[in-house]
Amino acid sequence: MSKRALFNVTVAGTNITTALMPVLLGLQVSDKVGTHTDSADLEIDDTDGRIVLPQIGAPVAIALGWDSEGMRVVFEGTVDEVKSSGTRSAGRRLRITAKGMDTTGRAKEGQQRHWDGATVEKILREAATHAGITQIEIDPALRNLTRGYFEMRDESLIAMGERLSREIGGNFRLTGGRIVLSKRNADYATAIAATWGQNLHSWDIAPRLGRPQFGAVRGRWYDVAAGAWQIVERATGIDVPSVYADRFARSGALETTQQGKSDAATTARDAGEGTVVIEGNTAAVPDGICTVSGTRPGVDGSYRIEAVTHTLTRAGGFVTTLELKQPQLGAGTDARAETTAPVSASANVPPIIDPDATGPF
Structure with missing residues (x-):
């Protein structure tokens, strides 16, 4: 038996879910680590103008879920923008954009x-x-x-x-x-599974990236008493020879050390990246863990969730898109390389013949 997606939308203290059901074209909620707030977008068929035009700053709450599991609030914020559009061919649309913070405050x-x-x-x-x-x-x-x-x-x-x-x-x-x-990189939430053949719709993952990787981070501060620059270096745990040097000097050893810890955490986070699309899951949160399985050796493993986007549409149903970083627990390493001898690329390639030579070379 198929599951049925549920949603609940409240604007300015009024539950408008029933009014939205026949006219809602799409709903999207996005939350990303490192940005100051989350956002929500509702696209509505505005042919008959059924929805009262919300006021800027009006409180908005959105819950999503499944009929078999119940709903969870995934967004709380205020209306930031209301845009009406229309054409002869596409009809009339109303788009409501909300932000997690009060943009008028x-x-x-x-x-x-x-x-x-x-x-x-x-x-x-x-x-x-x-x-x-x-x-x-x-x-x-x-x-x-x-x-x-x-x-x-x-x-x-x-x-x-x-x-x-x-x-x-x-x-x-x-x-x-x-x-x-x-x-940054703390374990706040239970891991989310993205398993091929179960809830994983698609993936696009680069488990290792060369450019963002550094073997150590370095900072400096000026010691007035000694009259000399002091260097603070910290290993990142990544086995590469390059060192990331902070461009700006800090006021003392403590702040230089704190900045070094932050830079090391950022380097570990940026070592890999990718995206997975799974069945709608409101338990997924930024900075949590996503365990990917069933893709291929070297890609399967755990990743840090950088961003979560919940999307509900008439055509696509309820899905959750996860932006992933910080590969862990085997991600980026194909264990078969340690036990299987590599196959020569030229094993089945015929020799090149030079017509001016006496034989193959």
Whole structure:
């Protein structure tokens, strides 16, 4: 028996699911690590103008799921844009775009402030207070990291949060009226399976990429007391000879070390990449793990989820697209290379004959 996809959409406190059912052409929710917020798009057949035009800033909540499993909220945010379009051939369309953060709020407003010897938690909380945000979730491993000196020069909370997260190896997000600062490459969620013959629709994966790989990362800071530059180097765990050097000097050994950890985590994450499309799965979240199987040796293995996109359409049903990075647990390594002798490329190729020579060469 086939499963039936379910959805639920609430706008400005009103459940519009019933009104949407006969006119919804497509729904998409996207969430990506390293971007400040998630997004949602609804495309509606607007022939009869059945849906009341939503106001910018109106709260939006979207849930997706299956009739046999129930639904889960995959998006909370506010309306960012409403666009009407129409042609003689294609008819009338209404597209509603929503963002996880309130794009009309003060989070995008520049601030002038600085901190001396402050923790990451203090910096974020004080900057968030100006933006009217009180809910802040910070990974315990990042909460008490300190900055010798940190400033905002007409910088928004969004831009500052993303910059700070890059320095300390975190991922900054502002969604549903709250700030989330998670640790890069941490294990927060249960692994999602993408198995050929079961839930895997398609894959497009490069399990190893040469250019982003570095065997070590290097940073520097100026020691005033010694009157000399100090170098801090950290291995990434990747067996290549190249070294990534941070372009900017840091204020001290502590911040140089923290930046090195962040750069090493980024290098490990970027070592491979790919995309899989699976049956709709609302348990998939950015920074979680996806275990791919049934493709081929060297590609099967575990990967870090970089981005999650849920799509519901009339033609394609409910599917989830996962952008993958950071190959792990065998991904990128064909174990057969260690046990099987390689086959010569010229084993079955006839010799080349030079008509001016006396024999093959």
